[in-house]
Amino acid sequence: MRGFLQLTWAETKLFIREWQAVFFTFIFLPMLLILFQAIFRNDPSVVFGNVATVDEMVPGFIAIGIASNAIYIIGGVLSSYRERGILRRFRVTPLRPGAVLASQVLVVYAMTMISALLLMLIARPFGLKIAGDPYSMVGAFTLGALSFFSFGFLIGSLFKTARITYSVNTTVFFSMIFLSGAAIPLDLLTPFMRHIAQFIPLTYVVNLLRDAWLGRGLGASWPNILVLTVFFAICAFVSSKAFRWE
Amino acid sequence: MGRAPRLRPQLAHREISAIMEGTGNQEAAMKAISVEGLIKNYSSVRAVDRIDFDVGAGEIFGMLGPNGAGKTTTIECIEGLRNPDGGTIRVLGLDPQREGYELRERIGVQLQATALYERIRVREALKLFASFYRARSPWADDWEKLIEPLGLADKMSSYYHTLSGGQKQRLHIALALVHDPEILFLDELTTGLDPQARRAMWQLIKEIRDRGKTVFLTTHYMEEAEQLCDRVAILDHGRILALDSPADLIASLGGENRILFTLEDPYDVDCFQEIPHVSRVERIDSQVALYSSQSSKVLLELIKRADVSGWSLHDLHVQRATLEDVFLTLTGRALRE
Numbered sequence: 027m028r029g030f031l032q033l034t035w036a037e038t039k040l041f042i043r044e045w046q047a048v049f050f051t052f053i054f055l056p057m058l059l060i061l062f063q064a065i066f067r068n069d070p071s072v073v074f075g076n077v078a079t080v081d082e083m084v085p086g087f088i089a090i091g092i093a094s095n096a097i098y099i100i101g102g103v104l105s106s107y108r109e110r111g112i113l114r115r116f117r118v119t120p121l122r123p124g125a126v127l128a129s130q131v132l133v134v135y136a137m138t139m140i141s142a143l144l145l146m147l148i149a150r151p152f153g154l155k156i157a158g159d160p161y162s163m164v165g166a167f168t169l170g171a172l173s174f175f176s177f178g179f180l181i182g183s184l185f186k187t188a189r190i191t192y193s194v195n196t197t198v199f200f201s202m203i204f205l206s207g208a209a210i211p212l213d214l215l216t217p218f219m220r221h222i223a224q225f226i227p228l229t230y231v232v233n234l235l236r237d238a239w240l241g242r243g244l245g246a247s248w249p250n251i252l253v254l255t256v257f258f259a260i261c262a263f264v265s266s267k268a269f270r271w272e
Numbered sequence: 273m274g275r276a277p278r279l280r281p282q283l284a285h286r287e288i289s290a291i292m293e294g295t296g297n298q299e300a301a302m303k304a305i306s307v308e309g310l311i312k313n314y315s316s317v318r319a320v321d322r323i324d325f326d327v328g329a330g331e332i333f334g335m336l337g338p339n340g341a342g343k344t345t346t347i348e349c350i351e352g353l354r355n356p357d358g359g360t361i362r363v364l365g366l367d368p369q370r371e372g373y374e375l376r377e378r379i380g381v382q383l384q385a386t387a388l389y390e391r392i393r394v395r396e397a398l399k400l401f402a403s404f405y406r407a408r409s410p411w412a413d414d415w416e417k418l419i420e421p422l423g424l425a426d427k428m429s430s431y432y433h434t435l436s437g438g439q440k441q442r443l444h445i446a447l448a449l450v451h452d453p454e455i456l457f458l459d460e461l462t463t464g465l466d467p468q469a470r471r472a473m474w475q476l477i478k479e480i481r482d483r484g485k486t487v488f489l490t491t492h493y494m495e496e497a498e499q500l501c502d503r504v505a506i507l508d509h510g511r512i513l514a515l516d517s518p519a520d521l522i523a524s525l526g527g528e529n530r531i532l533f534t535l536e537d538p539y540d541v542d543c544f545q546e547i548p549h550v551s552r553v554e555r556i557d558s559q560v561a562l563y564s565s566q567s568s569k570v571l572l573e574l575i576k577r578a579d580v581s582g583w584s585l586h587d588l589h590v591q592r593a594t595l596e597d598v599f600l601t602l603t604g605r606a607l608r609e
Contacts, residue, residue: 032403036389036396043391110387118351118381119404120373 029121034129051141056148059087063152080152085235086208088142093228095138096174097195104182105191113271131175157241166238170231173258180265202228227257304329304455304486311358312345319345321510332487334501342510343490347459351381380448384459390433405451422446438469458489474500494595513602521598529567533588534558547573
């Protein structure tokens with residue numbers, strides 16, 4: 027337990043010292059939100075089904091934050107730790123493998139949540155109205171984050187080198203944010219692309235978060251919850267089988 | 273050099289078996305590591321081929337051999353990082369496969385290719401690694417005491433990636449020592465260090481041994497094995513060819529020295545072979561090596577003949593036999609290719 031706590035503390039400091047992660051999570055995403063607000067303004071728009079732009083956009087950006095931290099941080103860090111032999115070094119101590127994974131999840135979960143709160147704070151002057159109740163929002167966020175973190179572990183377990191993982195990550199990440207409705211409203215896509223979006227796991231995170239944030243309630247969002255739970259189970263199972271320390 | 277180091281382990285044995293009293297088997301208490309019939313295959317290649325040895329508590333035990341001899345595989349089987357394909361290993365009476373977590377509380381490991389977070393500070397790394405163990409680190413209140421002898425006292429707040437290769441190596445030794453382990457494993461400890469840093473490292477390892485720790489190391493530097501180890505196992509193609517103290521291994525060659533010189537002038541090998549007391553003559557290009565247990569007599573005769581024949585002998589010197597010669601005698605080839 028002491029090892030787990032110290033490792034979590036160390037990973038927190040390491041996250042903050044890694045400027046790319048800090049930049050993307052805490053600076054780039056909020057900046058992008060401001061930029062999009064300047065472009066689209068906040069009038070209720072037809073493409074968003076007459077919901078104010080900012081109210082649709084914030085859950086979408088939170089989903090982007092979840093995806094980027096899951097794919098780049100969890101997926102990338104895991105394979106770079108393995109490649110550099112850090113996981114191997116831990117293996118010759120009494121530290122349990124579960125503690126390494128759990129501390130990683132805890133730190134990235136906390137950082138993603140801080141970035142979500144930051145996005146909401148920045149969107150307030152733009153007229154963000156949150157209709158959802160806090161429990162549904164935390165619940166939706168947690169399911170979205172955990173299912174994508176297990177996906178990050180899967181990517182980190184499958185590929186041998188950090189370089190390959192990085193290329194895969196970038197491909198996966200960008201196709202996801204553009205095809206899930208997180209960055210661009212799905213209604214702007216062609217019918218064919220909208221069909222493709224149904225096969226993008228991030229689409230379900232975006233939908234789940236929007237339902238929670240707009241106060242539609244989690245009950246209405248059950249198909250999203252079902253898909254993400256299954257997605258989580260599959261990724262967790264496969265990555266636990268594919269995971270290697272070295 | 274031969275005598276003194278061999279007395280130490282016995283002293284340490286007594287101290288340690290006194291501590292371990294009550295474990296019943298005194299014989300087992302004296303042994304830090306015992307390996308019997310260890311086999312490890314990589315697909316169809318047999319990396320380690322039925323090796324047996326014991327490491328006594330409180331000694332520096334070295335495995336010497338060329339790259340690919342099976343040293344790292346052996347040390348990693350003992351550490352529990354790899355599963356052997358056959359044989360028995362006991363470390364402090366524990367099975368590294370079945371009782372790995374229990375064992376790892378009591379051993380410290382420095383891996384051959386080892387890394388750490390780039391942006392962790394030295395002090396943070398020490399604290400982090402100390403937290404992995406049940407026992408509180410004896411240095412927890414004063415990390416300087418652990419790090420000072422390693423020459424890192426002024427680096428406590430430095431990031432790992434700013435350390436030099438030698439400093440990183442020494443930090444990894446500190447990390448292997450944070451929990452005051454009973455056995456310290458060092459895989460190719462001084463590879464990549466300059467000669468001065470290497471000597472300082474040897475001194476350090478001897479001090480660790482003198483505090484009653486057992487040290488198990490691998491090396492492909494024969495000088496390191498000779499200077500540092502109480503006992504050396506010479507490994508080649510996954511087998512132990514010889515195991516003894518460096519002094520006894522060298523003595524097994526019959527106490528021969530080697531007289532070396534270069535000779536550009538034309539000559540006949542036989543004229544060296546017929547010098548009394550010369551047992552063997554070797555030639556590599558213009559370099560000549562004469563082997564003899566009576567090197568001073570041979571030298572006198574050699575100089576006399578050079579004078580008569582008008583040869584000019586360059587770079588004439590006498591070398592005592594080393595572990596390199598032991599390896600050469602055992603395998604028919606040089607340790608360094």
